[in-house]
Amino acid sequence: MGTSERIDLEHGGEEVAEAAASVEKAFEGKEVPPWERQVTVRSMVVSLVLGVMFTFIVMKLNLTTGIIPSLNISAGLLGFFFVKAWTKLLAKSGMLMQPYTRQENTVIQTCVVASSGIAFSGGFGSYLFGMSSDIAKQSPEATAQDIKDPGLGWMIAFAFVVSFLGLFSLVPLRKIMIVDFKLTYPSGTATAHLINSFHTTEGAKLAKKQVNLLGKFFSFSFFWGFFQWFYTASDGCGFSNFPTFGLEAYKNKFFFDFSTTYVGVGMICPYIINVSLLVGGIISWAIMWPLIDNKKGDWYSAKLEQSSLHGLQGYKVFIAIAMILGDGLYNFIKVLGRTLLGLYNQFYRKSLGTSSSSSDPNSPPLLSYDDERRIDMFLKDQIPVWFAVIGYVVIAVASIVIVPHIFPQLKWYYIVVIYIIAPALAFCNAYGCGLTDWSLASTYGKLAIFTIGAWAGASQGGVIAGLAACGVMMNIVSTASDLTQDFKTGYMTLASPRSMFLSQVLGTAMGCVISPCVFWLFYKAFGNLGIPGSAYPAPYALVYRNMAILGVDGFSALPQYCLTLCCVFFVAAIGINLVRDLVGEKWAKFIPVPMAMAIPFYIGSYFAIDMCVGSLILFIWQRIDKVNADTFGSAVASGLICGDGIWTLPSSFLALAGVKPPICMKFLSRGVNTKVDGFLES
Template sequence: MNDGASTERAFEAEPLPTLSETITVRSIAVSLVLGTVVSVVAMKLNLTSEFLPSLSIPAGLLGFFVARAWIRVNDVFGVPHLPFTRQENTVIQTCVVACSGIAYSGFGTYILGMSRKWDNGHVGSDQKNVEEPNIGRLMAFLFLINFAGLFMIVPLRELMIIRHRLTYPSGTATAHLINSFHTPHVARQVRQQVFTLFKSLGATVLWPLFQWFFAGGKDCGFQVFPTFGMTAYRRGFYFDFSTTNVGVGMLCPPMITVSMLAGSILSWGILWPCIETKEGQWYPENLEPSSLSGITGYKVLIGVSMILADSLFTFITALVRTLYLLLKRRSRVQTATLAGPPPGRCLCATERTMKSFDDRRRTQVFLRDMIPGGVAVAAYAALAAVSTAGVPRLYPQLRYHHVALAYLVTPALAFCNAYGAGITDMNLSTTYGKVALLVVGSCVGAERGGVVAGLVACGIVAAAVSGASELAQDLKTGYLTLTSPRVVLVGQVVGTALGCVVNPVVFWVFYRVYDMGVLDLDDADAPYAEVYRGIVVLSAGSRHGLPRHSLLLCGLFFALALALSAAREAAERRRWRALAYIPSTVGVAVAFFAPPKMPVGMARADRSGARMLSAAVASGLICGDGLGSTVPSMLTFFKAQAPICIKFFSQPVNAEILGGNAT
């Protein structure tokens, strides 16, 4: 069999490291240093800006270079050391991302939303609905809510990575980057891929800085370029020059991009403009853009209902298929026992479907270190029980049955989120958290502390759902780097534990600095805290509630999503030609949240001649944009202002501006 440009052929002579050779003092020390540094940057950005870049790729790069510097120091002093492997690099990346990811998990949203600074004297300003941040309580709360989600996705890892072969674009790009650093110099085709990756990375890394120079004001820069005209631009249909979107589009199947484009046209081009004409009839006028009583309520509820429908269908289908295969295998075993021993061993279904050496090798390692599903379920149940008992003691406004119900519902939501992230690379944990915020806040009510209860419930659901999605991404990275799933899980646990200590300390320092007025950041601090508090105040104390006909539309689109999922399943099973024209339900649903500029940037031509290097180019584009975006972030950190503003106007507006200047 011709394996083409095989990555694993280049590593075939290298033995796989053991757990003790991967989780080393070096990897833990590097993770501690990088996790703290990256958490400081992430926390500052989270509290002062809406710009929240992904840190997985910079973490992989920084982990490699810091570990190599560690090795060189050891060589200078003659200290013996283990070789630095791609598996250890993966562990460092996993730990750093798990640690810094907690900085994004809610400090600038629901945690600050509970404080008195954001109560604004509206509904829910009494003592029951305000909880000032406390470093000890924050640490305890984070330890209670951030570990359960890691065990929810473990029993489904084979379904996600092997059976459905989900892409997980960020995890795939990070794996390509790590493999490129550690590739031996004996594989000519692999070196070509590595060279292509670094060419695309080098050409991309300076692009965000170049864009920043022309974004010196509101609605300035190339990211607001009206590609298809001003009318389409106002509806979100334009190309924003994001190389990340281009790279994600190259890694995702073409049907996903087409499905997202179809969903954008359906929602942003047709449905939302029609609903906006009902302002004042279906929902109140002059609401905040983020209010769930307005157009945002339709977007969130309809999109979530479609994702739930598709994920529920996929979960039930997988369960039924698994039970059928188990019964069929049992029947075959009984028949074989009666007929005598088979003449030879037959490959299992998974082994038969592997088409290349890389797939076979990676699947072998991925399935070798099995994490028993029963152990994962028991761990989740135990952690959920501890959290159910502990969280209400920290925040009495949230009762025990509320926490228990959240942990009963969260596994289904985590599966939905991880499945969608595997296709589109979007983590919608904050969306599910907002739904929990809305439900719990309305059930408890402002008179019994519903504002704090809703915000805490939001944190529980968002942390668990996000943790499951991040672990799925890291498992994909581990699959592509031959890192044992057990090692990935240990790295995630270590990084999460580190983040539960580091981030509250970093947050407390910043919070005290703000409180003492040392930093003059009143124009930009915590932009999302008021949004989250406003949503829960609406649900807990407002009479408006959800917009009219929103639940009816949710039911209709839920049924549509089920029908679409069933049609794709039937077409795939019966090999219908219509399969190529049936869109992906998740792709359509995600477009209800994501602005149309994302699928526009993902659109591409699928040429077979470029397939060998397309993954390398895509990884370089994503890595370059991830690295390059840190430069504008640091400029924002130091309050630097872009020197130039480029804006685009329609011809009448331009003529009016020129006429006004002339007079």
């Protein structure tokens, strides 16, 4: 979700207001470099460094809770700082050949987000890791054809053959989406406002202060992670297992785990998301799971292992899936409805020859100075339609040939069907995102899981086929939406569409190598990925795998009364969303979001408490000094997230080298402590 800038105008007549409102008049004397000079060597070097940094952050979030905030602002801010420092140094030495422009800043932001975005759309915390034997052990009756363990080679190959197709699918429609339909793309617009402000005198001063604050909290977060590491010699040790509210609450996943990452995420996420997470944790871990646990021996066998999906774990996973699917279905229908209505209105107006800006059908639409300037630059560097079509066909053919070799269960004709319908779905997703700022890439991925999985069937490896099809579909619609949003950012900063497309391609290529390598590092350094209760439980991996099992086998795997409860929560998710939309924005901010409520059902509320602490810090800060809180809040949050995220790099290298922390800090009840003391004395 993006946040929009609000500009307060001074009282002084229409001319002053118009001048203040015009962004491009402030840049009127500055030359816009040709697209070849917008994508520079220094921009790619900075993008590579930041791409690695943000991939570690996204990967850690992927493998812990799956909640990933928008990092566009952080990427834009850090990109501005790094290149500004670079050019300042070169200017002093007399070696500066090209000044730093907002177009180059936009290229860096686009490249970084494209690179780190592969860590999410690549499925390393969801569908791809859901194929592994580590996750399969937690699912019922997995066979050899339903398992594919991670391998660096095939993960990189798969990323390359599926991640570029979405970039070519909507290139011919960029003018329609941005200029004709005038879609807002709130996150892309907010990022453009931010980049534009950086390159003004006042904006540069403010950005310097923001970067300084980000650096301070980055250092604090990094060294706090380093300090905590000394106390984690074994599982269940350290500050991350501090029983803040007592041992009984700790047993039910209610504790503050001192994670600066999630305190920072809580400062970025809306208050209602954080409260929804906490409400979901209370409903599940404080009420439902203790009640269902009391039915052990009645609803399910008391002899089952804790991780068995035929026992309590099944209720946790499948009820969470029901809520996620209910929320996804509602938002899919809602966004699709708005998309179709928007398209109807666009073409209806066009057929009448009218526009929203003019009541006279024979007069052309009135354009502001900014719009005229932006449209002129946006249409200047055309990307030929033939190039997009040939690119799509060539990559599609390569994918149809290569993907079945990686996943024999996913037949070539399944992929052909996906690639035929994918451009239409990519358009719907990009258009809906332009209206609502909501990408439904994961929803389209789930649709592929159920349809392809059911088509393949259990005997033909439908589980792997469904998960792989999810990856193919999700990458197409996700990258198409991201590129269109970046086109909007480029449109508002006068960055050439060609430089936007090239930076997206280069960023995607970086991500196809960086993301699998970072995941491989996590996989080898921390040997308990995907295990419930571990530091990296990868909750969505099990969720996606069990969606595939449901698509193939139906509801036979569910324990007693689980289907009834799933139906109740599926309907409840739709009902809550409906109420949120009916009551209006004023009251909707007090009604929980079902998707957010579902996440703690499986992994607990500890991270929700961290995020609520982040919300509380921001809330108090805004009460004390709202201006500074709004100005510097995102910089502080980014520093907290980045520092702790980057600490995972040296900690993983230490783990690979066999260096273990020297201390285990654990917390025992008084009775257990007495027994331990007695044992040690004997």
